[in-house]
Structure formats: structure tokens, C-alpha cells
Amino acid sequence: MTPSTEIESLLRELAPQVVGILVRRHGRFDTCEDAVQEALLAAAVQWPTDGVPRNPKAWLITAASRRRIEQWRSDSARRRREETAASLAPPDPEPATSVDDTLTLLMLCCHPSLTPVSQVALTLRAVAGLSTAEIARAFLVPETTMAQRISRAKQRIKASGAEFRMPPEDERSERMVSVLQVLYLIFNEGYTASSGSALHRVELTAEAIRLTRQLRAMLPEDGEVAGLLALMLLTDARRPARTGPDGALIPLADQDRRLWDAQAIAEGVDLITTTLAIAPIGPYQLQAAIAAVHDEAADAEDTDWRQILGLYELLHSTAPGPMVTLNRIVAVAMVHGPETGLTELTAAETDPSLREHHRVHAVRAHLLDLAGDREAACAHYALAARRTLSIPEQRYLESRAAQRGT
Amino acid sequence: MKYLIMIYSNPMSRQAWEGLSDAQRMELGLGHRALTEALAESGELVVSEGLADPSLGKRVTVRDGRTMTTDGPFAEVKEHLAGFYLVECETMERAIEYAAQAPDAAYGGVEVRPVLDLRELDL
Numbered sequence: 001m002t003p004s005t006e007i008e009s010l011l012r013e014l015a016p017q018v019v020g021i022l023v024r025r026h027g028r029f030d031t032c033e034d035a036v037q038e039a040l041l042a043a044a045v046q047w048p049t050d051g052v053p054r055n056p057k058a059w060l061i062t063a064a065s066r067r068r069i070e071q072w073r074s075d076s077a078r079r080r081r082e083e084t085a086a087s088l089a090p091p092d093p094e095p096a097t098s099v100d101d102t103l104t105l106l107m108l109c110c111h112p113s114l115t116p117v118s119q120v121a122l123t124l125r126a127v128a129g130l131s132t133a134e135i136a137r138a139f140l141v142p143e144t145t146m147a148q149r150i151s152r153a154k155q156r157i158k159a160s161g162a163e164f165r166m167p168p169e170d171e172r173s174e175r176m177v178s179v180l181q182v183l184y185l186i187f188n189e190g191y192t193a194s195s196g197s198a199l200h201r202v203e204l205t206a207e208a209i210r211l212t213r214q215l216r217a218m219l220p221e222d223g224e225v226a227g228l229l230a231l232m233l234l235t236d237a238r239r240p241a242r243t244g245p246d247g248a249l250i251p252l253a254d255q256d257r258r259l260w261d262a263q264a265i266a267e268g269v270d271l272i273t274t275t276l277a278i279a280p281i282g283p284y285q286l287q288a289a290i291a292a293v294h295d296e297a298a299d300a301e302d303t304d305w306r307q308i309l310g311l312y313e314l315l316h317s318t319a320p321g322p323m324v325t326l327n328r329i330v331a332v333a334m335v336h337g338p339e340t341g342l343t344e345l346t347a348a349e350t351d352p353s354l355r356e357h358h359r360v361h362a363v364r365a366h367l368l369d370l371a372g373d374r375e376a377a378c379a380h381y382a383l384a385a386r387r388t389l390s391i392p393e394q395r396y397l398e399s400r401a402a403q404r405g406t
Numbered sequence: 407m408k409y410l411i412m413i414y415s416n417p418m419s420r421q422a423w424e425g426l427s428d429a430q431r432m433e434l435g436l437g438h439r440a441l442t443e444a445l446a447e448s449g450e451l452v453v454s455e456g457l458a459d460p461s462l463g464k465r466v467t468v469r470d471g472r473t474m475t476t477d478g479p480f481a482e483v484k485e486h487l488a489g490f491y492l493v494e495c496e497t498m499e500r501a502i503e504y505a506a507q508a509p510d511a512a513y514g515g516v517e518v519r520p521v522l523d524l525r526e527l528d529l
Contacts, residue, residue: 115496118449141452141494149449389407391522 007047010056011040012210015129018060020101023164026068029108030154033126035068036060040129102127103218104166106211110178113160118153119182120189125150128207138189138204180228180284183212187232205236223279226271227288233268234291237261248399249392253300265295283319286311305334322353326363338371358387362397369404378404408452408494408521409501411508415488419514437509438489445493445504456489485515492521 015036022032039060053059109123124130124138136146167175190204212229219225241255272288279285290311297303312328325348333341345364348354365380381401388394426434438456445451465478491508495501498520505511505518 117494117496139494144446145449145451145494148446152447152449389520389522391524394522 004048007044007052010052011043011060012129014057014060015040016102016105016127017057018064019126020105020164021061022064022068023105024101027164028158029164030151030158031068031071032064033154035064035071037125037131038067039063041131100166100218102214104164106179106215107167107172107175108157108162108164110175110182111157111160111162112175112178113156113162114153116178116181116185118149118156119178120185121146121149122153123182123211124186124207128211130207176222176224179215180224183208183215184228184232184284186211187235205232205239208232209236221279223275224282224284226275226279227282227285230268230272230275230288231284231291233264233271234288234295237264237268237295243392247392249396251396252294257297257299260295265292268292269296281314281318283315286315286318290315303334305331309335322357323359325351325354326357326359330363330366333367333370338367341367342371358384358389361387362393365397365400369400374404407496407498408492408523409498410519410521411491411493411501411505412487412517412519413489413491413508413510414485414515414517416485416514419510422513434509437507441491441504441507441509444507445491450493450495450500450504452492452494454489454491457487460486 018039019029019033019036022036023029026032042063043056043060047053047056106123106127109126110119114122121135121139124135125132130138132147132150133143135150136143139146166172186204187208190206190208209229209232212225212232216222216225216229237260238252238255240261241257241259242250244250268288269292272285272292275285276289290308293304293307293311309328309331312324312331315324316328326345329341329344329348332344342364345360345367349360354360361380361384365377365384368377368380378401381397381404385394385397385401388397423431442451442454445454460483461477463478464475467474467476488510491504493501493504495504498518501518505516508516510516
């Protein structure tokens with residue numbers, strides 16, 4: 001690690017703690033978060049040349065508090081008088097632990113009044129400590145767009161009357177669902193091909209894993225948090241094998257498994273095995289278990305499809321969705337043969353949520369391919385290629401269509 | 407998800423434009439400004455521009471490494487792209503809501519299309 005990346009990690013780790021302390025002391029999440037962001041930017045410029053202060057957290061708290069007062073001073077005279085009084089008041093008698101603050105902050109950023117896109121943006125800034133410019137680059141939108149999105153999100157939280165404290169007990173489990181969804185969205189967003197236009201994207205996958213690790217440290221008993229972390233590790237482990245030298249997507253069955261990250265797989269398998277034995281089962285754990293079965297197979301032929309099918313059956317009954325339906329059908333085809341899979345696909349297609357789903361064509365093409373019907377497979381690969389929204393997937397499906405067409 | 411809202415000019419929309427009073431034309435311009443402001447305010451605007459007349463366009467071709475330009479598009483082209491909004495919205499339905507707010511939706515053709523991205527789905 002170079003000193004500047006060390007400083008970066010330190011800043012990202014301290015960011016949510018400093019936001020927490022400031023909001024706890026002064027209230028007003030929106031202005032405190034802005035002030036901390038400015039303090040982080042100042043530190044990122046000063047620390048690499050002047051050296052890291054002896055107490056970095058205290059430095060950031062002081063710098064952010066100063067920024068905050070400057071902001072208030074420029075507001076109004078009445079507010080200035082209040083501010084003077086507030087700054088003379090003694091600090092909080094019992095400082096809350098930083099662990100609690102980070103979790104509270106995460107819950108606040110995933111407030112139900114926000115859209116998932118805004119929850120993601122706000123979490124990356126307030127909890128992960130990324131700058132607006134970095135988040136904008138990661139999502140390939142102009143910085144002004146991202147700045148506006150973040151400030152809107154903060155306005156909404158303020159308007160909703162939400163306060164900086166843990167949601168009441170009865171809302172907590174629902175809020176945790178949003179928190180995990182946001183972390184998973186961040187992970188997926190980062191899980192893109194390392195192609196030209198993505199060259200300068202911050203490492204969102206690593207950020208998501210880091211935040212989920214943090215969350216797991218705070219909630220070690222939560223089976224779904226552990227499941228999500230295992231799912232991320234087991235998925236990310238395949239990354240070195242997922243794209244060819246030309247950037248083309250390589251499907252799981254064709255990947256060179258020697259390129260997989262064995263250490264990440266070992267950690268993920270270990271985590272999901274322990275968790276499944278002790279925690280109540282949930283969708284992230286099931287998905288992690290499926291990923292683990294794939295990752296443990298020495299090659300594609302060795303894959304334990306019976307076990308995967310069993311896990312998809314469970315997932316289908318606990319957390320149904322179009323992708324689960326389709327993946328279960330692929331598993332059915334691998335266990336009972338492509339014809340059985342095709343029959344189930346035709347039956348599933350009557351569901352409105354699947355009728356227009358482009359992946360139905362991709363799955364049908366794959367099953368026809370397995371059944372040896374090259375001509376029909378070619379036609380469905382081509383159809384699926386036209387209907388996808390993903391460039392790597394489009395290239396992959398087109399190449400499949402071309403291979404089957406000859 | 408990004409969507410491109412494309413505003414087309416065609417004989418029908420041009421005829422409609424010619425029949426508008428100055429005040430109505432002004433209103434149309436203000437409608438675009440209001441839409442741009444609303445998109446910027448909500449954090450969903452990526453970029454929006456109106457295009458110059460197609461007579462100012464050049465068609466570019468490269469043959470054997472040589473770049474050639476010709477004036478175009480040609481007269482027989484009845485419909486051309488007049489402007490666009492690149493937006494980032496949660497859903498297609500949301501993008502359609504914005505497209506419907508483009509003043510041109512009342513006269514000519516407005517089309518919404520999803521933008522391809524680098525997202526990968528697990529295979």
C-alpha cells in the first residue's frame with residue numbers, strides 16, 4: 001500500500017464516525033455531512049504532504065466543526081447567536097461508540113423516503129466517505145447530477161422528520177432489508193467489465209465488501225449480513241476468469257477455474273457453512289450457498305446440480321422473482337434434461353412478469369442448445385441479444401448465435 | 407438506468423410549428439426550459455441539447471483510411487433528430503413521464519429508448 005492509499009482507507013473508515021459524532025452533537029444531518037465531506041477533502045490534500053496528524057479523528061472533527069460554523073455564519077445573524085451559544089456549551093457527556101454511529105448512519109442513508117439510487121449515492125458519500133466526484137465517475141453521470149441527487153436525498157430525509165438514531169425495534173428488520181439491498185446494489189454496480197470507459201471507476205466492489213464487513217462486525221449474529229458477505233466474496237472470487245483478453249464475457253461453464261481467487265472462495269465457503277448451521281435461513285444465504293456449490297466444483301462437469309436445484313427450490317418458495325424462476329429452470333434442465341427444462345419454461349412464460357423478460361429468450365436458447373436444436377437456439381440467441389440492455393451480454397449472445405448459425 | 411429521450415422533427419411537426427404564433431413558440435421554448443430545470447433539480451438529468459438544422463450536418467465516411475465528408479443528410483430524409491435529453495431514471499415509466507412533458511410530444515414524435523450499459527449478469 002502506498003501512503004496515499006493508506007490515508008484514503010483511514011479517511012474512509014473515519015468518515016462515518018465523524019459524521020456520527022457531529023450529528024449527535026449538533027443535529028442536522030444535512031449540514032454536518034457537508035462539513036465532514038469538506039474536512040475529508042482538506043485532509044486528502046494536506047495529509048499526504050504534511051503527514052497524518054497524531055489524532056486523525058480529532059483533526060477531522062475539529063476541521064468539520066469549523067466548516068460547519070463557517071456555513072452557519074454565512075446563514076443569518078440569528079443563527080450565529082444560537083451557534084455561539086451552542087459552541088460554548090459543554091460537549092456530550094457520554095460519547096456513543098463509533099460502531100453504533102456507523103450503523104445508525106447506514107440506516108439513515110437507507111431511509112424509506114429515498115429511491116434506491118439515492119440511497120446508494122448517499123451511502124457512498126456519508127458512510128463510505130467517497131467524494132461526489134468519485135461517485136459521479138462510478139455511475140458515469142456528471143458531477144452536478146450526482147451532487148443534486150445527494151442534496152435532494154438529504155432534503156428528503158430532513159422533510160421526512162427522520163432523526164439520527166436507530167429506528168424503532170419494529171422498523172429495524174425492514175430497514176435492514178434496504179441496507180442489505182443498497183450494499184448489494186453497490187457491489188453489482190462495481191461488478192462490471194474492466195473495459196475502456198470503466199477505467200477510472202472507483203472500486204465499488206471492494207467498497208461494498210468493505211462496508212459489508214463493517215456491518216458484519218457490528219451485527220455478528222445476523223445470518224443475512226453474513227450471507228451477503230459470503231455471496232459477495234464467492235462472486236467476486238470468479239472475477240479474474242469472467243472476461244477474456246478481448247473483454248468478452250466468459251460464462252461460468254467455460255471459465256478457467258484456476259484463475260479463481262482460492263482465498264476468497266475459502267473465506268466465503270467457510271462463512272456460509274458456519275452461518276447456515278446457526279442462523280435462520282434467508283435469501284442472501286441461499287444465494288451464497290448456490291455460489292459456494294459452483295465455486296467448489298473443480299470443473300463445470302463436476303457441478304452438483306442436484307444440490308443447486310434444491311437450493312433454488314428453497315429460494316423460489318422464500319424469495320420468488322423472475323431471475324430465481326429462470327435460474328431454477330436451468331438447474332431443472334441440468335438435472336432432468338433440457339426437454340423437461342423447456343416444458344417448465346413454456347409453463348413459466350405465462351406469468352406476466354416473465355413474458356417480456358429478455359432473459360427468457362437467453363434461457364430458451366441455452367436449453368435448445370443443450371437439446372441439440374442448433375437452428376432454434378441460434379434464433380433465440382439472436383432474439384435475446386437484441387433485447388438485452390447490457391453490452392457484454394449482447395456481445396456474448398451474438399457470438400453464441402453466430403456459432404450456432406454456421 | 408439511462409434513457410435517451412429523442413425528439414424528432416417530421417413533416418407533421420414542422421407544419422404544426424409553422425402554424426404557431428410567436429407566443430406559442432415562446433411557450434414551447436419555455437416548456438423545454440422547465441423540463442430541463444425539473445430534471446436537473448431531481449438529479450436525473452445527464453445532458454440535454456437541441457440540434458442545429460440538418461442542412462448544417464456532414465456525413466462522414468472513411469474509405470481506405472481516407473476521411474471524406476459530404477453535405478447531408480439528404481433532402482429525401484423526412485424525419486430527423488432535432489434534440490435529445492439523456493436522463494437517468496429508476497424506470498422506463500418515469501422516463502416516459504418526462505418524455506410526455508417535452509412540448510414536442512403534442513406535435514411530433516418523441517421516442518424513449520434505454521441505453522446499453524456495461525452491467526453484467528451472472529451467467
